Amino acid sequence: MRTKSYDIITVGGGLAGLALAKAMAEHGASVLVLESQTRFRDRVRGELMWPWGTAELVELGIYDLLMDAGGHRVPWLDVYRGPKRMVHRDLVNTTTPGLPSTTFYHPQMQEALSEAARAAGAEVRLGARVRGIRQDTTPVVVADIEGREVEVKARLVVGADGRTSSARKWGGFKVQRDPDQIMIAGLLFDDLPVPDDAAHIFPYSKFGLSVLFFPQGHGRVRAYFCYPAERGYRLTGKADIGRFIEESLKTGVPAEYYAKAKAAGPLATFSGAHTWVDHPYRCGVALIGDAAASADPAHGQGLSKTVRDVRVLRDQLLAHEDWDDAGHAYAEEHDRYYGINHTMESWASQMLFETGPEADARRGKAIPKWPKDPTRLLEPFYSGPDQVLDEAARRRFFGEE
Ligand SMILES: Cc1cc2nc3c(=O)[nH]c(=O)nc-3n(C[C@H](O)[C@H](O)[C@H](O)COP(=O)(O)OP(=O)(O)OC[C@H]3O[C@@H](n4cnc5c(N)ncnc54)[C@H](O)[C@@H]3O)c2cc1C
Incomplete structure (x- = not known):
C-alpha cells in the first residue's frame, strides 16, 4: 500500500467505523477504514436497537440496507415476572420515534456496511491492525497492513475500536470506569x-x-x-x-x-461497567461508539448511541470548515446525551440488579405500577436521550409518585 494521506482514518471497522466511513465517503471525503479482523465473525456484540436507534439508522440512510441484509423488525417489548408476562408494550404506537426496534446478526451488518462504504468510495482494509497514533502537523496512524508497518496521515483520526479501545490511550484521553456490578x-x-x-x-x-x-x-x-x-x-x-x-x-x-x-x-x-471519556475529541482525534463510551450491555443502548455518535460527528464535519471546531462541537454534544444514558442506566441497574431487603422494598413499590403505565420504564431507553430525564422521571420510575 502506498503511504498517502486521507481526510479520515477510522481505527476499527465495527458499526461505528463502517457507518462513519459510508456517511463521509458519500459526501466526497477520502476515508480509510483499518480493521484488525480478517473476516467478520461473531464476537458476541449487540444486535438489538430500540426505536430511537432505528430512527438513527433511518437518519443515516442505512436502515433499508440493514433490513435487506437480514434485519428484523421487533415492534413489541415484553417484560415478565417469573414466566408471567406483565408488560406488553407496542413500541411503534407508544414511543416518540413511532418505529419498531431493529435486530440483525452482527457479522452480517458489518459485511453489508463494509460493502456500502466501499461502494461510496471508502477504502476498507481488513487484517489491518493499528499499532499507534502519533502527532505530527496532523495525526499519523501507524498500522500493520499486509505484513508491513505503514504510516498514514489523516486530517482526522477516528478511534472506533470498541470497548477496549487503544485509540483512547494513543490520543491522550483519560478513561473513566464505573465499578463492576x-x-x-x-x-x-x-x-x-x-x-x-x-x-x-x-x-x-x-x-x-x-x-x-x-x-x-x-x-x-x-x-x-x-x-x-x-x-x-x-x-x-x-x-x-x-x-x-x-x-x-x-x-x-x-x-x-x-x-x-x-x-x-x-x-x-x-x-457491564461503563467506561467512558469526557469530551471525546482532542488534537485531531475523535472517539466514537464504544471507544468514546461503552454503556452497560444489559440495557441495550450501545448500538443506538453508536449510530447517534456517527450522525452527530458527520453533521458537525459537514457544517464546519475547521474540523477542530467540528470535533469539539461533536464532543460537547456527546457529553450531553451520554450523560443522560449513564444516569438512566444507573437508576435502572439499582432497580433491577441490587439485592437485599432495601432493594426488594424499592422494587415492591415500583414494579407493580409498570404494567398499567409502561412509560414509567424511563422513556429515554426507547425514545432516546432527547427525552426529558429529570427528578419527576426518576420518581415515576421508582414508584415514588
Ligand atoms: C455482550 C454484549 C451485548 C450487547 N448487547 C447490546 C444490545 O442488545 N443492544 C445494543 O444497542 N448494544 C449492545 N451492546 C453494545 C454494542 O455491541 C456496542 O455498543 C457496539 O458494538 C459498538 O460498536 P463499535 O463499532 O463502537 O465497537 P465494536 O463493535 O467493538 O467494533 C470495534 C472494531 O474495532 C476493531 N479493532 C479494535 N482494535 C483495533 C486495532 N488496534 N486496529 C484495527 N481494528 C481494531 C475490532 O476488531 C472491531 O471490529 C452489547 C455489547 C456486548 C459486549
Whole structure:
C-alpha cells in the first residue's frame, strides 16, 4: 500500500467505523477504514436497537440496507415476572420515534456496511491492525497492513475500536470506569421458539439476575444472561453452555424455550461497567461508539448511541470548515446525551440488579405500577436521550409518585 494521506482514518471497522466511513465517503471525503479482523465473525456484540436507534439508522440512510441484509423488525417489548408476562408494550404506537426496534446478526451488518462504504468510495482494509497514533502537523496512524508497518496521515483520526479501545490511550484521553456490578453472558441460538415480534426481558431481581431474548427471525435468537459480578465466574466456551441454560432458567424463563434450541455461536461474558471519556475529541482525534463510551450491555443502548455518535460527528464535519471546531462541537454534544444514558442506566441497574431487603422494598413499590403505565420504564431507553430525564422521571420510575 502506498503511504498517502486521507481526510479520515477510522481505527476499527465495527458499526461505528463502517457507518462513519459510508456517511463521509458519500459526501466526497477520502476515508480509510483499518480493521484488525480478517473476516467478520461473531464476537458476541449487540444486535438489538430500540426505536430511537432505528430512527438513527433511518437518519443515516442505512436502515433499508440493514433490513435487506437480514434485519428484523421487533415492534413489541415484553417484560415478565417469573414466566408471567406483565408488560406488553407496542413500541411503534407508544414511543416518540413511532418505529419498531431493529435486530440483525452482527457479522452480517458489518459485511453489508463494509460493502456500502466501499461502494461510496471508502477504502476498507481488513487484517489491518493499528499499532499507534502519533502527532505530527496532523495525526499519523501507524498500522500493520499486509505484513508491513505503514504510516498514514489523516486530517482526522477516528478511534472506533470498541470497548477496549487503544485509540483512547494513543490520543491522550483519560478513561473513566464505573465499578463492576453485573456480568453479561451472551450466546446465539437457533430454533429457540420465543415469539419473534418482541424483545423479551425476564428480570429476577431478588438474586440480581436477568435473561434477555432478542429474536432475529426464523427461530434465531440472541440470548443474554446477566448476573452479579460478585459471583466471580465467567461463562465461556462450549463447556459452559449447559450452565448458561441452567442459570437462565432460574429467572423463570419457560424451560421449553431451550428444549430444542441449538447453540449457534460462541459463549462469552463481559462486565457491564461503563467506561467512558469526557469530551471525546482532542488534537485531531475523535472517539466514537464504544471507544468514546461503552454503556452497560444489559440495557441495550450501545448500538443506538453508536449510530447517534456517527450522525452527530458527520453533521458537525459537514457544517464546519475547521474540523477542530467540528470535533469539539461533536464532543460537547456527546457529553450531553451520554450523560443522560449513564444516569438512566444507573437508576435502572439499582432497580433491577441490587439485592437485599432495601432493594426488594424499592422494587415492591415500583414494579407493580409498570404494567398499567409502561412509560414509567424511563422513556429515554426507547425514545432516546432527547427525552426529558429529570427528578419527576426518576420518581415515576421508582414508584415514588
Ligand atoms: C455482550 C454484549 C451485548 C450487547 N448487547 C447490546 C444490545 O442488545 N443492544 C445494543 O444497542 N448494544 C449492545 N451492546 C453494545 C454494542 O455491541 C456496542 O455498543 C457496539 O458494538 C459498538 O460498536 P463499535 O463499532 O463502537 O465497537 P465494536 O463493535 O467493538 O467494533 C470495534 C472494531 O474495532 C476493531 N479493532 C479494535 N482494535 C483495533 C486495532 N488496534 N486496529 C484495527 N481494528 C481494531 C475490532 O476488531 C472491531 O471490529 C452489547 C455489547 C456486548 C459486549
